Amino acid sequence: MKLSARNVLKGKVKRIVHGSVNSEIVVELPGGVEITSIITKNSAENMGLKEGSEVYAVIKSTSVILASD
Amino acid sequence: MKLSARNVLKGKVKRIVHGSVNSEIVVELPGGVEITSIITKNSAENMGLKEGSEVYAVIKSTSVILASD
Amino acid sequence: MKLSARNVLKGKVKRIVHGSVNSEIVVELPGGVEITSIITKNSAENMGLKEGSEVYAVIKSTSVILASD
Amino acid sequence: MKLSARNVLKGKVKRIVHGSVNSEIVVELPGGVEITSIITKNSAENMGLKEGSEVYAVIKSTSVILASD
Amino acid sequence: MKLSARNVLKGKVKRIVHGSVNSEIVVELPGGVEITSIITKNSAENMGLKEGSEVYAVIKSTSVILASD
Amino acid sequence: MKLSARNVLKGKVKRIVHGSVNSEIVVELPGGVEITSIITKNSAENMGLKEGSEVYAVIKSTSVILASD
Incomplete structure (x- = not known):
């Protein structure tokens, strides 16, 4: 499947926290950056x-907003 | 400065393409992932x-939308 | 491929208008609704x-914002 | 009222699920497509x-992101 | 018309800059804040x-993201 | 810190409602407009x-979507 979004970043699920309706999924990218x-939850x-x-x-x-010091 | 956004990813600008109104900025994260x-342009x-x-x-x-094969 | 987004609506491209950087794609859903x-452009x-x-x-x-009369 | 958003799709509420803070509203468009x-909840x-x-x-x-097989 | 969005802020158009495809609209709110x-352009x-x-x-x-010093 | 977002509006927190996962923060801008x-919650x-x-x-x-009567 192809997607029009520019950022399609492959990673592995590192941590999942299920709430009552939503779930928070932490994805680890190569190099250790987490998103x-x-x-x-569905x-x-x-x-x-x-x-x-x-x-x-x-x-x-x-x-994606950019910020600089 | 503190931000409410969960993802604040430090990186370096790798490439800039200026259009007439917008600019496309490619940021390289540690580990080589690009966003x-x-x-x-302003x-x-x-x-x-x-x-x-x-x-x-x-x-x-x-x-952040998630996709899986 | 599976997507976490709730709305994955199958349709056909009805019209494409290419700008210098962006393209506008009109998708026709079953029943004639256009999105x-x-x-x-890339x-x-x-x-x-x-x-x-x-x-x-x-x-x-x-x-998706909702509006009513 | 006029809106700057390009997609203003008329439909009927088919189903409502109230959570504690948020509500999920399923809207049926002409032709049966659901959004x-x-x-x-407020x-x-x-x-x-x-x-x-x-x-x-x-x-x-x-x-609106596009995907294709 | 009623809208599900929480922020519906009344103001006046202060400035318009038309690009080839998009337009930038500056809206002045009561008190002088600009959005x-x-x-x-369509x-x-x-x-x-x-x-x-x-x-x-x-x-x-x-x-709406929040930031603090 | 500089941000690429065009709207960075200074205000004061007027009201906070904590839910189980999310918090609703009402910010009052100069002139009394609330966002x-x-x-x-984290x-x-x-x-x-x-x-x-x-x-x-x-x-x-x-x-920012615009609406007019």
Whole structure:
């Protein structure tokens, strides 16, 4: 499957915290950088996510704000 | 400065492509992962961004979609 | 591929307008409803989009505002 | 009222699930396509939403990612 | 018309800059605070926006990041 | 710190409502306009937010929809 989003970053699920409705998924990228995603608990279950699962973090380039010191 | 966004990823500007209104900024994270951001050309200039600049890619956790094979 | 986004709507590309940087893609859903997406021209070309192509419009449920009269 | 968002899709509320803070609203478009929106429970109540209510799903064109097989 | 977005801020158009595809609209709120919106030029024209027009800036509460020193 | 977002609006925290996972923060701008932000409770605590705190509401210009009567 191809996606129009510019950022499709391959990683592994490092940690999952399920809330009542949403789940927080921490994805570790190569090099150790972590990206946190919040999705619905339903989606997390439908995707069968668990620690160690290979996933892609998909981020539109217009959703990335830059900051500098 | 503290930010409410969960993802504040430190990296270096690897490549800048200026359009007429927007600029595409590619940020390289530790480990070599690249994240692309599109911001206004005005913002890129006000921030004084150039190749090698240290920047943070700021991404709300609700803006990160997950995909799996 | 599975996606965490709640809305993955199958349709066909009805119309494409290429700008200098971005492309506007109109997707027709079953029943005739049209959804407009703006993506980078690069993405449109990488995906090989043309009129009649089968595509999915992917929309996070938190990106959908509701309005009523 | 006029909106700058490109996608203003008329439909009917098919299903509402209230959480503690947020509500999930499923809107059925003509032709049977369903779009899920998550809004605050407060907003759902202020708008008086119930099954069968006529609503518009408002989506910015830059919030629509495209995917293809 | 009622909107599910929490922030519907009434103001006046202070300045419009038309690009080739997008338009930048600066809205002045009561008290002098300015909010900048980027919408498609098509939308700006369909809405008949000009300096002095009364408009509402509509912002989902989940799109507002907080920062502190 | 410099941010690429066009809207960085200085204000004061007027009201905080903590949910189980998220917190709703109402920021009052000069002139009395209020902007509501929803962030994670974790972020609210890490930032040490309380009533009266000086904060900035950060909003990308592409996240601002315009509406007119």
